[in-house]
Amino acid sequence: MKLIAPDYYTDFRCIADKCKHNCCIGWEIDIDEYTRSYYEEIISAKPAEIPSSFINRLSEGISYSDDTAYFRLAENERCPFLNKNNLCDIILTLGEDSLCSICTDHPRFRNYFTDRTEVGLGLCCEEAARLILLKPDKTELCVLGDDKEAQTLGDDEQKAIYMRSTVFEIMQDRSIPFEIRLRKMTDYCGITLPQKSHAEWTDIFLSLERLDDKWGELLTKYRDFAPDEFDFTKLESFDACFEQLTVYLAFRYFSDGVLQNTAGKTAAFIALCCNMIRNLFAAIMLSAVSSDLSDMLIEIVRMFSAEVEYSDCNIEQLMSVL
Numbered sequence: 525m526k527l528i529a530p531d532y533y534t535d536f537r538c539i540a541d542k543c544k545h546n547c548c549i550g551w552e553i554d555i556d557e558y559t560r561s562y563y564e565e566i567i568s569a570k571p572a573e574i575p576s577s578f579i580n581r582l583s584e585g586i587s588y589s590d591d592t593a594y595f596r597l598a599e600n601e602r603c604p605f606l607n608k609n610n611l612c613d614i615i616l617t618l619g620e621d622s623l624c625s626i627c628t629d630h631p632r633f634r635n636y637f638t639d640r641t642e643v644g645l646g647l648c649c650e651e652a653a654r655l656i657l658l659k660p661d662k663t664e665l666c667v668l669g670d671d672k673e674a675q676t677l678g679d680d681e682q683k684a685i686y687m688r689s690t691v692f693e694i695m696q697d698r699s700i701p702f703e704i705r706l707r708k709m710t711d712y713c714g715i716t717l718p719q720k721s722h723a724e725w726t727d728i729f730l731s732l733e734r735l736d737d738k739w740g741e742l743l744t745k746y747r748d749f750a751p752d753e754f755d756f757t758k759l760e761s762f763d764a765c766f767e768q769l770t771v772y773l774a775f776r777y778f779s780d781g782v783l784q785n786t787a788g789k790t791a792a793f794i795a796l797c798c799n800m801i802r803n804l805f806a807a808i809m810l811s812a813v814s815s816d817l818s819d820m821l822i823e824i825v826r827m828f829s830a831e832v833e834y835s836d837c838n839i840e841q842l843m844s845v846l
């Protein structure tokens with residue numbers, strides 16, 4: 525069994541208290557069984573080496589719904605263990621090994637195949653988004669581990685991985701403009717995006733389940749942007765960022781799309797998300813006076829990821845119109 529990841533994966537470091545959009549705010553985190561038992565053991569045994577004030581917080585900070593334990597969000601939807609310096613008191617008191625699996629894992633995601641596990645970093649984390657979008661050279665996949673136990677990929681998995689590598693090749697062909705690469709990718713997958721104006725697509729995005737009102741405000745503000753009147757050659761210096769975005773989306777979703785017989789829809793989803801982000805970026809660029817454009821792009825992508833990608837029901841809804 526192999527462990528495969530994009531080549532930037534091992535460079536990721538959480539920036540913790542320097543993070544503007546801390547993942548410990550706004551998300552209710554489920555606690556896995558193993559960690560739940562560990563916390564419950566601390567609460568009932570009250571070990572002398574752990575401050576009693578922390579044990580009380582642990583007891584008060586955990587809620588239960590049916591059989592699931594989760595951290596009860598405090599004021600402003602903050603995790604009850606996120607201190608005023610935006611550092612985690614569980615790590616500070618019990619050590620990093622004491623985190624539940626979701627906190628340990630975030631922002632990582634995994635896809636499973638017969639002979640490999642693929643692991644990547646999700647764009648809803650601003651530091652992961654920075655690392656991925658600003659990577660100047662082409663992203664490659666590398667083997668991070670191999671237990672040498674021979675497993676054979678099924679035919680469908682081989683096809684999925686082959687098709688995905690072709691999508692990578694198309695999207696990473698820097699000899700042609702980005703929008704042509706995007707069209708070649710959808711052509712390769714035998715699909716064209718439904719003809720809709722930017723405003724019509726925006727209305728569809730606005731109809732999705734929402735996490736943060738800022739995303740809705742951004743979409744509404746630039747709903748009437750006219751892509752046909754914008755000179756997209758002005759975005760050429762950001763082609764590499766958009767290439768990284770599509771390669772990320774393909775790495776995360778495409779092979780599963782092939783396995784589910786929805787390769788075309790998945791390619792259309794990638795193209796649609798990319799077009800929406802490019803249009804928003806272009807519209808903001810037109811009105812921005814002196815902001816850092818890279819930071820702006822990272823923020824749009826982070827928001828898109830948290831709002832669209834991290835909601836199965838939003839992805840489903842978008843897929844249903846493709």
Ligand code: SF4
Pocket residue numbers: 537538539540543544545546547548630631648649650651652
């Ligand atoms: S969003 Fe990313 S950088 Fe920010 S606290 Fe979470 S893991 Fe760290």
